[in-house]
Amino acid sequence: MTLRTVDYQYDHTIGMDDFAGRAFRNLSDLVVSDDEVLFVLQRGESVHNNPSIKICTVGEEWIGEFGSYGENPGELVWPAGITLDQDQRLYITDEWNQKVLVFDTKGTFIKQWGKKGSDIGEFDCPSGITFDGEGNLLVADARNNRIQRFTTDGNHVDSFGEFGMGDGQFSMPWGVAVSRTGDIYVSDWRNDRIQKFTRNGEYLCKWGEHGQGPGQFNRPAGLCVDGDDHVYVADWHNHRVQIFDSLGNYLGELSGEATMSKWGAQLLDANPLMEGFRQTAKYPELEGRLFKPRSVKADNNGRIFIVDSCKGRLQIYKKA
C-alpha cells in the first residue's frame, strides 16, 4: 500500500494454525532478534496445554520451542509481552503470574520478579514490555493503569499513570513502545487512544477515539515505533494495523494480504483434499485479512511483523 510518505509492501507470511509443534495458536506477541530469529509468544488453552515461546527464522525455518505451564519459578500461565536485550535475554510478562520472567534464547530460565498488588513494583496483569533508551524496561501494568520502569535486575525505577480518561491517565493500557528519541507511546486500551510521553513519563499528546474510521480504534493492543518515528498500532477488534507519524497524524493502515506460508503450503501439498476444499471458498480474499491482531513489531531492516493472532500466523510487510 502507498501512504503519504512511504510505501509498504506485503512481503510474506509465516506459520499455520495448530497448537503443537511447528505451528501457532493463541498468539500474543513476538520479538525479532538482530540475527533474524523470531520469538513468538503462544498461550495454552487449558492446564493441559503448555504456553510456549515458539522460535523460527524470518525465512520460516522452524527452530523449536520452550515453555511450561505453572506458577513455579520459570513457568508461565498467561504470557503477554516479550522483548529482547542486547545480551540475548528474553523478558516476558505473565498476566496471571504477575511477573516478568527472564530466559536466555535457548529457553534457560534466569530469573523473575513481581507479585500481585498495586504497590510499587507489584503488578496487576502486566502486559506490553519494551526497553527505553537507557536500557531499562517499561511494563504496561494494565489493571493498575500505569507504566512501571525497572532495571533489568527488576529494581523499580519509576512509574507514571493512574486510572482515568484524562491526559496521562489510563484504562487498562496494553502496549508500550519507545522511539529512537526516547519518547514513550502507550496504547490506552479501554480509552481507545494512543498517548505519548517524554522519556520521563511526562504527558505530551494523545490521539484516537472509539470507532472504525481512520485514526479511530476498537481496543488498540500492541504497538511499536520504527526508526522513522512511524507508530504502528495493532487495532485489535478493527482487524488492522494503523500507521501514524509521531504526532498522531494518520498515515494509513494495513489490513492483511497473507499468501500461503511455507508450512501451510506443505500441509496443503500433503492433503490435496484440504486444498480442494479451500478452493471452494466464496470469498477467498478473506483468507489473507488480519483477524484480531494483538501485536506489531518493527525491526531495523524496515520490516513490520504483525501478530495475526486468531489466524495462527505472522504477516510481514516491508517499507519499499
Next chain:
Amino acid sequence: MTDLKEISLMAHLMRRAGFGARRHELEDYCEQGYTETVEWLLNPSPDSGMDEDIVMRYYIDIDDLRNADPTNAWWLYRMVNTKNPLEEKMALFWHGLFATAYEKVENGRATAEQIDMFRTHCLGNFRTLLLKLSRDPAMIIWLDNNTNHKGAPNENYGRELLELFAMGVGNYSEEDVKECARAFTGWTIANFNARYPWGPFPMEFEYRSEDHDDEEKTFLGETGRFNGEDIIDIVVRHPATGRFIATKLYNFFVSDDPAPEEAIQILAAEYVNSNYDIGSVMRSLLNSKHFKESFYQKVKSPAEVVASVIRLVGDYQEPKPGLIDIAYESKYMGQELLNPPTVEGWHTGKEWIDSGSLVGRVNFASDQLGDLDKEGVKDIVSRISSSVSYLTAEQLVDGCLDLVGPLVLEDKTRSTLVDKARTAGDIDLSSSGNAGTIQDRVSEMLQLIVATREFQFA
C-alpha cells in the same frame, strides 16, 4: 426481612429461569417482587453485563473460538456471569431442542453464532426463530441441507424440523416430510471450508434459486409452490406445534414428569393467542401454579450443576485460568455443551444420573464448596456465624441448607447430618478462637449436603 417462603420461591425461579442465585441476589429480587422479577427475566437488557472485551483480551482462545473447548468455556462463563439469566437458560433450552454438534460442524465460531442467534430470538416469535434456524450455517451442515438439491432432495432437515423441532411424530405423513425437504432445496451455505491452515472461513447462508425446487407441493393439506418460509408459516400455525412447544417448555422448566393436560392447554393457547410469541408462553409458565408448586422436581442437568455451583461459590466472575477445565466437568457428567450425542439432544431427567455421573456431580460440588478461599463460601460462613453467638448442630445444618437452597431434606437425611454435626459439638461463636472452627465446620457440612439426593434436583 424476607421470609423463607418468599426466598424459597425466588430461589426456585432463579434455579429454573437461570442458573441459581446467591442469597444477596435473592433478597434483592424479593425486594422487587415475584411478578416484577419474572418481567425482568422476560425482558433481557441489550447489555448482558459481560465485559466481552476483557474476556477476549485475557482468554485468547475465546477471542478466537477456533474449536469446541473455548466455545464451550465461553458459554459457561456467560451462564455464570450474565445479567440476563433467562436469556441464557432459554439458549440452553433451544440448544437441547435444536441439538447441533460441533463434532460435525467443526467450526467453533459457527456453533457460537448459533447460540447467539438463540439468545437474540429465544423469547421472540417462533416463526422468526425457525426461519433463523433454517438459515443457520451450523444447522445446515449438521442436518445436511447443503446437500438438499433440486431433483435430489435430502430429507434430513425437513424430517427433523417436523419430528424433533416443531411438531412431533404422528402429526405429519412421510409425504409431508418429502414435500418439506423439497421446499428447503437451495437453502445452503457459502464459504464452507476447512479449518486448516488458518482456520475456517466465516460461513453464511446462501439461497440458490437455481437449485430450489419451485414446483407445486402439498404439505399438511395445503398446496402451493412452497419455499421454506411457506413451510414454516404452515408449521407454526399447526395445532400440533403449540402443544409440542408447550410440552417441551414444561418439561424443561417445570417438571421431568409428563405434563398435565391442563398445563399444556394453557400454554398452547397462549402460544396461539400471542401469535406464536415464546416470551408470552414463558410469562404464562413462570406465573403458573404448576411452576410455582414444582420445587425440586427436576434433576439438574450437568450444565446446570456446574454453572450453578460456580455461581454459588462466586468463582470466575473475572477471567482466570482453568475455565476450559471447569467446562469439561459438565462433559464428564454427561453433557458436553455444543456436542449433543444426536439430533435428539440429551436424554434428561433421571437419565442424567448413573453411578459414574453421580460421583462426578458430588465430587465437583464438594470440591468447590469445600474451598474456603471462594468468595461465595466465605459469604455462607459469614452469614451463618453473624446471625447467632452460639451455634447448635441443628442450626449449623439448617443454616447451610438454607443458604445452598433453601434446600429441604427428607427427615432421615437431615437427622443424619445433625447427628454428624453433633459429633463435633456446638460452636461458641463468641470465642475468637473458634473462627477457624466455624469455617471448617460449615465447609464440611456443605460438602455433606451436596452429596444428598435432594441437591441433585432443581
